[in-house]
Amino acid sequence: MLEINGLTGGYGDKNIVRDVSFTVKKGSILGILGPNGSGKSTLMKLISGVLRAEGGEVRIGGTSIADFSAKELAKKMAVLPQLHTHAFSHTVRETVSLGRYPHQGGWFSSWSEKDEYAVMEAMRLMDINHYEQTQIDRMSGGEQQRVFVAQALAQDAGILLLDEPTNHLDINHQKELLDTIKKQAIEKELTIVSIFHDINLASMYCDQLLLLDRGQVVRIGEPHEVVREQDIRAVYHTRVSNHPHPELPKPQITLLPGVKNASAIALIRAEEFQISKEMVLYQSPIPLKTVSSAVVNAGSGWFRNFMNRHVDAFYNVDDSVQEMTDYIAGNELKTTDTVGMMTAVQTQDVIVKEYEGLFGSIVIAVTAGVGNGVDVSKAVERTLRVGTINTWILVNGILSDEAFIQAMITATEAKTKALQQEQVKDPLTGTIATGTSTDSCLVAATQQGEKLPYAGPITELGKLIGVGVFECTVEALKLYELAKVKSL
Numbered sequence: 055m056l057e058i059n060g061l062t063g064g065y066g067d068k069n070i071v072r073d074v075s076f077t078v079k080k081g082s083i084l085g086i087l088g089p090n091g092s093g094k095s096t097l098m099k100l101i102s103g104v105l106r107a108e109g110g111e112v113r114i115g116g117t118s119i120a121d122f123s124a125k126e127l128a129k130k131m132a133v134l135p136q137l138h139t140h141a142f143s144h145t146v147r148e149t150v151s152l153g154r155y156p157h158q159g160g161w162f163s164s165w166s167e168k169d170e171y172a173v174m175e176a177m178r179l180m181d182i183n184h185y186e187q188t189q190i191d192r193m194s195g196g197e198q199q200r201v202f203v204a205q206a207l208a209q210d211a212g213i214l215l216l217d218e219p220t221n222h223l224d225i226n227h228q229k230e231l232l233d234t235i236k237k238q239a240i241e242k243e244l245t246i247v248s249i250f251h252d253i254n255l256a257s258m259y260c261d262q263l264l265l266l267d268r269g270q271v272v273r274i275g276e277p278h279e280v281v282r283e284q285d286i287r288a289v290y291h292t293r294v295s296n297h298p299h300p301e302l303p304k305p306q307i308t309l310l311p312g313v314k315n316a317s318a319i320a321l322i323r324a325e326e327f328q329i330s331k332e333m334v335l336y337q338s339p340i341p342l343k344t345v346s347s348a349v350v351n352a353g354s355g356w357f358r359n360f361m362n363r364h365v366d367a368f369y370n371v372d373d374s375v376q377e378m379t380d381y382i383a384g385n386e387l388k389t390t391d392t393v394g395m396m397t398a399v400q401t402q403d404v405i406v407k408e409y410e411g412l413f414g415s416i417v418i419a420v421t422a423g424v425g426n427g428v429d430v431s432k433a434v435e436r437t438l439r440v441g442t443i444n445t446w447i448l449v450n451g452i453l454s455d456e457a458f459i460q461a462m463i464t465a466t467e468a469k470t471k472a473l474q475q476e477q478v479k480d481p482l483t484g485t486i487a488t489g490t491s492t493d494s495c496l497v498a499a500t501q502q503g504e505k506l507p508y509a510g511p512i513t514e515l516g517k518l519i520g521v522g523v524f525e526c527t528v529e530a531l532k533l534y535e536l537a538k539v540k541s542l
């Protein structure tokens with residue numbers, strides 16, 4: 055265990071780092087974050103003993119580092135400094151072998167099997183064994199960085215201090231290096247302290263983070279306690295937005311640029327919908343922020359094209375996402391810029407209406423096929439048949455995350471109410487259907503104009519969505535019934 059208590063120090067009589075305390079347990083990684091000049095490297099130098107502390111102390115396993123000889127300390131603690139200056143050129147193997155110096159007995163001590171193993175293993179872990187005889191001054195910055203990390207690993211110390219280990223590395227090598235370090239931390243129970251400039255990488259790989267500002271700790275804790283918009287903004291003086299990692303419970307941040315491309319002022323209009331027997335298509339002049347349960351590009355994103363495609367009632371392919379993606383591409387639309395839904399309903403029976411509110415307007419589009427109506431409260435295993443209610447809500451306004459979710463809830467409630475009014479039944483249970491088994495919903499917004507933080511039924515936006523989705527669904531259901539009668 056590494057314990058830092060009230061560590062204070064700097065250069066000459068100037069204390070750069072003041073009163074820093076934390077502990078790092080075996081097998082875990084602590085990441086140090088902070089803007090340029092905040093004292094990260096100085097803190098590392100104080101921890102490694104390169105700089106003498108003016109106050110406080112560093113303890114390893116309960117013993118102060120002041121009580122270790124330089125060699126003893128080097129066996130316990132390996133350091134990857136920020137800048138590597140080498141007076142003369144070594145080969146990769148020689149450079150990595152320098153990591154073994156604390157384990158050498160004296161001038162005439164021989165190179166042991168253990169030394170050889172440690173060097174070979176470190177080179178293997180950093181994937182540099184094929185460069186073994188290369189002069190490091192002939193290597194790229196990223197390759198050199200991996201050699202120096204290998205040198206630190208070859209030292210076989212329980213504590214690793216790393217100053218920006220991913221410096222110069224491409225994204226794959228960043229991942230490979232941090233995966234290796236994390237694996238080493240867990241398997242060999244290493245204690246690791248590392249400086250990071252990349253807050254997202256630090257959040258992903260570290261168990262604890264320490265945010266430093268002007269030499270003092272602003273916050274320390276698990277990544278979710280430290281990677282917070284307000285703290286990052288206050289310390290780095292830049293606007294950021296926080297969002298979840300897609301696979302890990304580790305928060306990520308995105309920079310919000312101070313300068314944006316001038317974007318055309320866009321207004322979504324019902325009359326701009328292109329309706330044919332093949333599809334309903336809306337093409338926006340600007341990307342719309344979208345949340346949907348579509349077939350292609352479901353989830354959240356920014357898209358310009360919105361397609362509701364008519365498919366045969368017996369449409370049945372193994373990979374409908376791929377088939378739909380190919381269909382979008384076949385229609386000369388970019389698959390990365392298009393949200394695609396499907397319906398067995400005649401797309402010419404779509405109801406598209408515009409609703410004006412105090413804040414601006416929304417456009418609602420509904421196709422409704424209820425041959426597969428389901429009473430959700432009595433949902434049972436069913437054979438899946440296409441026949442679905444697709445509801446689009448396109449908003450001329452700026453929606454918050456809450457508003458996107460509330461818009462979906464409000465729209466779903468309005469749809470269910472429409473089914474109730476039209477007495478649409480679940481054919482299996484004979485009770486009123488609440489939807490169909492494959493309904494889709496899409497909410498998209500220009501993110502221009504008025505800020506709309508909420509979309510519940512009590513808000514202006516929610517009222518329009520409620521009335522609009524109800525009316526459009528009722529009308530779409532009537533057209534569906536008509537089409538059914540006509541086809542008999």
Ligand SMILES: Nc1ncnc2c1ncn2[C@@H]1O[C@H](COP(=O)(O)OP(=O)(O)OP(=O)(O)O)[C@@H](O)[C@H]1O
Nearest residue numbers: 065066070088089090091092093094095096097136
């Ligand atoms: N050798 C030195 N002598 C005097 N002052 C120094 C020395 N090294 C660094 N400093 C000063 O200490 C302060 C902190 O520097 P430090 O290198 O610790 O910051 P850092 O957080 O690691 O920055 P960066 O992100 O730019 O690497 C800076 O103001 C710097 O000018």
